[in-house]
Each structure stands twice: as structure tokens, then as C-alpha cells.
Amino acid sequence: MxxxxxxxxxxxxxxxxxxxxxxxxxxxxxxxxxxxxxxxxxxxxxxxxxxxxxxxxxxxxxxxxxxxxxxxxxxxxxxRLQPTKDDPAYAHYLQWCWFAEATFARPLGEIVNHRRAFEPEIDAVVAEMKGRATACVAALDAALSDRFYLLGETMSAVDLSICYVMRGYRRMVSEALPANVQTYFDRVTALSxxxxxxxxxxxxxxxxxx
Ligand SMILES: N[C@@H](CCC(=O)N[C@@H](CS)C(=O)NCC(=O)O)C(=O)O
Missing domain, CATH: 3.40.30.10 (Glutaredoxin)
Incomplete structure (x- = not known):
């Protein structure tokens, strides 16, 4: 267990x-x-x-x-939830897995860490990190323009991982998401x-x- x-x-x-x-x-x-x-x-x-x-x-x-x-x-x-190595989607599976933590979650984590360490927070630092996170959301919006899930028609674990980070983005940066990301977030979070x-x-x- x-x-x-x-x-x-x-x-x-x-x-x-x-x-x-x-x-x-x-x-x-x-x-x-x-x-x-x-x-x-x-x-x-x-x-x-x-x-x-x-x-x-x-x-x-x-x-x-x-x-x-x-x-x-x-x-x-x-x-389930991951492509095999010989699947053309495999490289992008790895890409989005790493993106979810190393690139998208990172600026959001820095906002949390910064707020814990500095009172009052330094606005310019928080704005910089929000900008970095928003650039990630824009990249997701572009990637999702022609697909249901990040790898295409089939949902994978990267969708769950990214949507977990999206919860933090909505809480810390903006509730409003670009159209493709909003539809995607709604689809993935509709899972039981x-x-x-x-x-x-x-x-x-x-x-x-x-
Ligand atoms: N890359 C690590 C990050 C872990 C992490 O930063 N966890 C946060 C909570 S979500 C934490 O423990 N923060 C406390 C701290 O950094 O002091 C992972 O994905 O497990």
C-alpha cells in the first residue's frame, strides 16, 4: 500500500x-x-x-x-495515463511533465516562498513571478488550440499535473484563464x-x- x-x-x-x-x-x-x-x-x-x-x-x-x-x-x-516510448507523443509527455514542475510551478512557488520570507512583500518580485507564470499559461493556451489534452485526444498524467498547478495560478495570479486553457481546465477538473x-x-x- x-x-x-x-x-x-x-x-x-x-x-x-x-x-x-x-x-x-x-x-x-x-x-x-x-x-x-x-x-x-x-x-x-x-x-x-x-x-x-x-x-x-x-x-x-x-x-x-x-x-x-x-x-x-x-x-x-x-x-494508462502515459504514452509508450515508441508513441510519437512520448517526447512531449516528458516535456510537459517537466514543464509542470520546473517551469510552471516554479514562479508560483517563488511567490509563496517570497511572501513567507518578506513582510511586506516586494511588489516588483511578485509581479515578475506572476509574469513568468502567465507566460506559461500563454504557452499552454497555444498548445491547446487544436487539441483536447496536451498530448492530443488522449488524457495523460501531465494533464492532471498541469491542472494541479493551474489551481495555484488561479488562486495567486488570476481566476481568468485564456479560452483554450479555461475549456481544458474545466474538462480535466470535471473528472470524478x-x-x-x-x-x-x-x-x-x-x-x-x-
Ligand atoms: N519539486 C518538489 C517541490 C516540493 C515543494 O516545494 N513543496 C512545497 C509544498 S507544495 C513545500 O513543501 N514548501 C515548503 C518550503 O519550500 O519551505 C516536489 O514537486 O515535490
Whole structure:
């Protein structure tokens, strides 16, 4: 049974969503997101940089949410939600997987980190990061001009990963999305696995309160 160490609203969301979409068995271990807890030797033993999430499978422990998604696909996907290496879509599958975390999530994460470190925030820094995130949304809008999903007609895990980041974009930068991205976001978040993930995420918050 996979154990996903998760704090509400954080990147474990995208891993849970993939598990829900695949009906892969997992359990949640709620994590106190307070910086003090994430600095403890107990948490650092699981995540050496003090971030969330962490995933455990038997005696395997890993951090990095994108790698967790790939692990879940490879161990529980039976070929679902990812193209094979000989599929022409494979290169772009890799591209969008990396884009989701390294390029799109990055400026949004910097806004969060900046706000945590600087009070009051420096407007020019936040504006710069919002601009970088908006450039990513424009790239997605162009890519989605002739397709349902980022790889074409078939949904893959990159769509879930990107739409997780889009939640942060809508919260931190703008609710209004360009037309193709809006339609795409609505399509992907209409999945029952999304609704289930939102519920799991909220329940994790409730468990932490008790
Ligand atoms: N690339 C990592 C990023 C992990 C990350 O930044 N997690 C955030 C929550 S979504 C966090 O723990 N932030 C606390 C911090 O950076 O101090 C991943 O995808 O797992």
C-alpha cells in the first residue's frame, strides 16, 4: 500500500489525483505543514529538504511529486495515463511533465516562498513571478488550440499535473484563464477523480485539526 504524506493544498494533491484516476491503492498520512515541524529530524529523515510531499512504498521512501507520479504510473498504471516510448507523443509527455514542475510551478512557488520570507512583500518580485507564470499559461493556451489534452485526444498524467498547478495560478495570479486553457481546465477538473481528490485533501485538513 502506498503511503502519501500530504498537507492540504500542497503538491501531494497531484499524486493523490493520479492514484484516484488509476484506482491505485494508497493511504494518506497527514503532515503538519508548520515550518517548525518540517525542520524536525523526524521529518528531515523522510524529506531532507523539509518539503512536502513524501511517498513510502514498503521500504522505499521518495520525495519529488513528479517522480512519485511516474512511480505510480509505472507500478500501478498498466499503461494508462502515459504514452509508450515508441508513441510519437512520448517526447512531449516528458516535456510537459517537466514543464509542470520546473517551469510552471516554479514562479508560483517563488511567490509563496517570497511572501513567507518578506513582510511586506516586494511588489516588483511578485509581479515578475506572476509574469513568468502567465507566460506559461500563454504557452499552454497555444498548445491547446487544436487539441483536447496536451498530448492530443488522449488524457495523460501531465494533464492532471498541469491542472494541479493551474489551481495555484488561479488562486495567486488570476481566476481568468485564456479560452483554450479555461475549456481544458474545466474538462480535466470535471473528472470524478478530481472531486475525490478535493475531498481527500479537505479530509486531510480535518484530520490535522483533530
Ligand atoms: N519539486 C518538489 C517541490 C516540493 C515543494 O516545494 N513543496 C512545497 C509544498 S507544495 C513545500 O513543501 N514548501 C515548503 C518550503 O519550500 O519551505 C516536489 O514537486 O515535490
Amino acid at each position: 502506498l503511503k502519501i504524506y500530504h498537507s492540504p493544498g500542497t503538491r501531494g494533491f497531484r499524486v493523490i489525483w493520479v492514484c484516484e484516476e488509476l484506482s491505485a491503492p494508497y493511504e494518506i498520512v497527514p503532515v503538519n505543514f508548520a515550518a517548525e515541524y518540517r525542520a524536525t529530524p523526524e521529518w528531515r529523515a523522510l524529506n531532507p529538504v523539509g518539503k512536502v510531499p513524501v511517498m513510502v512504498d514498503g521500504d522505499m521512501t521518495m520525495f519529488e511529486s513528479g517522480a512519485m507520479i511516474q512511480y505510480v504510473l509505472d507500478c500501478h498504471g498498466n499503461g 477523480s478530481y472531486e475525490a481528490t478535493v475531498k481527500v485533501d479537505a479530509e486531510t485538513g480535518e484530520r490535522l485539526k483533530n
